[in-house]
Amino acid sequence: MTTVPVHGATVSARAHATRSEARRLVRRRLVDRVWWSLCAAALLGIVVPVAWVLAGVVGKGVSGWRWSVLTTATQGTGGGLANAVAGTLVIVAGTLVIAGSVGVAGGVYLAEVCREGRGGLLRGASEVLAGVPSIVLGYVGYIALVVHFHWGFSLLSALLVLSAMVVPYIVKTTEVALRNVPTAYRDGSEALGMPRTYALRRVVLRPAVPGIVTGLILAMAIAIGETAPLLYTANWSNGYPSTHLLHAPVAYLTYPIWTFYNQPQASAHRLSAEAALLLVALVVVLIGLSRLVVARTQRHTEGHRGAR
Amino acid sequence: MVQLLGNDTTGLAGAAPAAPAAPEPSVAGPAFAARGLTLSYGGTAVLADIDLDVPAGAVTALVGPTGCGKTTFLRSLNRMNDRVPGFRLSGSLELFGEDLYDGTSDPLVVRRRVGMLFQRPNPFPLSIRENVVAGVKAHRLARRSELSAIAEARLRQVGLWEAVSDRLGSSPFRLSGGQQQLLCLARALAVSPAVLLLDEPTSSLDPVSTAAVEAMLTSLVPDITVVIVTHNLAQARRIADHTAFFHQGRLAEHGPTARLFDDPSEEATRHSLSGHFG
Ligand SMILES: Nc1ncnc2c1ncn2[C@@H]1O[C@H](COP(=O)(O)OP(=O)(O)O)[C@@H](O)[C@H]1O
Ligand SMILES: [Mg+2]
Numbered sequence: 001m002t003t004v005p006v007h008g009a010t011v012s013a014r015a016h017a018t019r020s021e022a023r024r025l026v027r028r029r030l031v032d033r034v035w036w037s038l039c040a041a042a043l044l045g046i047v048v049p050v051a052w053v054l055a056g057v058v059g060k061g062v063s064g065w066r067w068s069v070l071t072t073a074t075q076g077t078g079g080g081l082a083n084a085v086a087g088t089l090v091i092v093a094g095t096l097v098i099a100g101s102v103g104v105a106g107g108v109y110l111a112e113v114c115r116e117g118r119g120g121l122l123r124g125a126s127e128v129l130a131g132v133p134s135i136v137l138g139y140v141g142y143i144a145l146v147v148h149f150h151w152g153f154s155l156l157s158a159l160l161v162l163s164a165m166v167v168p169y170i171v172k173t174t175e176v177a178l179r180n181v182p183t184a185y186r187d188g189s190e191a192l193g194m195p196r197t198y199a200l201r202r203v204v205l206r207p208a209v210p211g212i213v214t215g216l217i218l219a220m221a222i223a224i225g226e227t228a229p230l231l232y233t234a235n236w237s238n239g240y241p242s243t244h245l246l247h248a249p250v251a252y253l254t255y256p257i258w259t260f261y262n263q264p265q266a267s268a269h270r271l272s273a274e275a276a277l278l279l280v281a282l283v284v285v286l287i288g289l290s291r292l293v294v295a296r297t298q299r300h301t302e303g304h305r306g307a308r
Numbered sequence: 309m310v311q312l313l314g315n316d317t318t319g320l321a322g323a324a325p326a327a328p329a330a331p332e333p334s335v336a337g338p339a340f341a342a343r344g345l346t347l348s349y350g351g352t353a354v355l356a357d358i359d360l361d362v363p364a365g366a367v368t369a370l371v372g373p374t375g376c377g378k379t380t381f382l383r384s385l386n387r388m389n390d391r392v393p394g395f396r397l398s399g400s401l402e403l404f405g406e407d408l409y410d411g412t413s414d415p416l417v418v419r420r421r422v423g424m425l426f427q428r429p430n431p432f433p434l435s436i437r438e439n440v441v442a443g444v445k446a447h448r449l450a451r452r453s454e455l456s457a458i459a460e461a462r463l464r465q466v467g468l469w470e471a472v473s474d475r476l477g478s479s480p481f482r483l484s485g486g487q488q489q490l491l492c493l494a495r496a497l498a499v500s501p502a503v504l505l506l507d508e509p510t511s512s513l514d515p516v517s518t519a520a521v522e523a524m525l526t527s528l529v530p531d532i533t534v535v536i537v538t539h540n541l542a543q544a545r546r547i548a549d550h551t552a553f554f555h556q557g558r559l560a561e562h563g564p565t566a567r568l569f570d571d572p573s574e575e576a577t578r579h580s581l582s583g584h585f586g
Contacts, residue, residue, distance in 0.1 A: 184430035188492070191388060191426075192443040192499065193419030202442070203432045300479040301433040 061277025077268035087251040090241045095223040099163035107174020130168035138229030153235035153249040161229045166219035177211025209297040217290045227254040253279045339364040339533040344399035358559045365530030369544035370537045372554030378537040386422040387415040422503040423496035429488035431480035443499040462494040486517020506536040
């Protein structure tokens with residue numbers, strides 16, 4: 001008789017335990033679902049604007065697309081965009097060379113060469129430079145290079161201003177990428193008696209390449225998309241870029257997008273839409289190329305195990 | 309004319325230097341001789357007043373509680389502490405009779421003669437073949453055409469050839485931990501070192517891989533002097549000819565492994581070697 005209440009108590013305790021466990025499970029599922037919904041919302045927050053922009057740009061550009069845009073130069077507010085495509089490619093390539101070498105060298109210096117705690121001046125200067133609005137840089141470039149040095153509107157002044165603008169990003173991404181390389185690689189190469197610069201080139205730099213390339217793409221994308229500093233330094237030209245670094249204005253794709261859009265002629269609007277399409281296509285190609293570079297250098301790294 | 313020719317050959321030797329040093333002098337002396345050696349970080353001594361001869365051509369184990377300075381001592385033997393901020397060394401440390409810290413030795417040359425293996429296998433982000441010959445290329449010890457043969461020979465020596473011969477061009481990170489450690493061993497052996505330093509090389513490996521690495525190590529002596537840090541006393545007993553026991557910032561005791569384990573003269577040694585430490 002005495003066992004019954006005990007038995008009953010046990011049962012009810014067990015039932016209680018099961019019930020609270022079930023409640024916990026329900027709550028966990030709920031938290032899980034809320035969490036995933038937030039992630040999905042964030043993803044949508046990125047994908048929707050991108051899709052919207054792409055649809056708008058591609059839709060406007062593709063309807064009535066003329067291949068002659070790629071072969072003829074601009075005439076007034078009509079003609080094609082071949083001069084602007086060529087100009088943008090030259091400007092991006094030039095910026096990549098100047099800002100790329102200065103920025104990667106600066107990043108390597110900060111991460112590898114200067115002793116711990118030093119390099120504050122370079123790092124600080126770089127951060128200040130990153131904070132200067134592009135239009136201010138453009139104006140300073142105009143006063144100093146175009147006017148004071150008598151370079152006129154020119155490729156070189158455009159390259160220097162754009163390079164000054166994107167160098168901080170390259171310095172930062174290079175430094176961070178190198179600092180993230182596992183110390184085990186450095187220890188291993190040091191223990192083999194490799195000179196430091198040799199180890200850097202052959203062992204340590206390789207895993208940092210994706211980070212460095214990402215910085216370079218970012219820099220190129222910024223250089224492609226800038227308008228303000230180019231208005232001050234490259235101005236605009238109906239002609240193709242020449243071999244003259246000075247005293248020759250240069251065409252570029254962001255100019256017609258903005259300027260022609262505000263013109264009354266239909267031909268100007270057409271060019272504006274086509275320039276936007278070409279700009280987006282250029283960026284997509286650049287990103288594709290950089291993916292290839294990254295994949296090639298990462299064949300043997302730890303993160304890359306077989307198919308990816 | 310003769311003078312000129314002489315100069316010329318020197319120039320060539322400079323371009324392809326360090327012909328693998330002839331096997332270390334087989335003089336009876338020790339591989340390492342530490343005298344009054346004190347190692348410190350930021351003014352705090354980790355190990356003080358160490359007098360120790362590490363016999364050449366034998367396996368020497370360094371044992372002691374965690375944090376007693378085994379790694380610090382080991383890394384001083386190939387000057388890996390040189391660039392560690394705050395590190396200071398006093399006393400003297402000789403490698404085959406040459407002072408390592410009197411300013412006359414080149415750390416890069418020292419590290420070619422004194423190889424090192426780490427606790428966690430650390431293959432480079434290069435192909436398996438390039439991993440083996442990385443040091444050979446850095447020191448220009450061989451011609452390009454010889455590299456493949458060197459890679460094969462070293463992989464065979466460590467017993468890895470069968471497993472990797474069909475994927476020399478692929479990533480080392482798909483190998484097992486034990487295989488990666490053997491690959492690092494092949495990489496270290498490829499530059500023909502006189503001494504090999506190992507810092508708990510099997511602590512992240514399974515028993516089968518551990519046995520493979522241990523077998524490799526004992527096969528290296530007497531051509532190569534082996535110094536191994538281990539917290540596994542059974543391992544020290546299995547493979548070490550000599551054992552040095554560090555305790556509380558001192559070298560408590562050292563000698564032939566069997567004597568140290570069976571008949572320790574110090575109380576601290578007796579206490580620690582009979583039980584376990586950290
Ligand atoms: N780079 C360093 N800077 C300062 N102290 C260090 C450094 N490396 C090790 N130490 C200290 O030196 C002591 C010995 O460390 P270590 O040689 O790694 O011991 P073990 O290998 O025997 O476990 C420890 O107290 C550790 O905290
Ligand atoms: Mg240690």
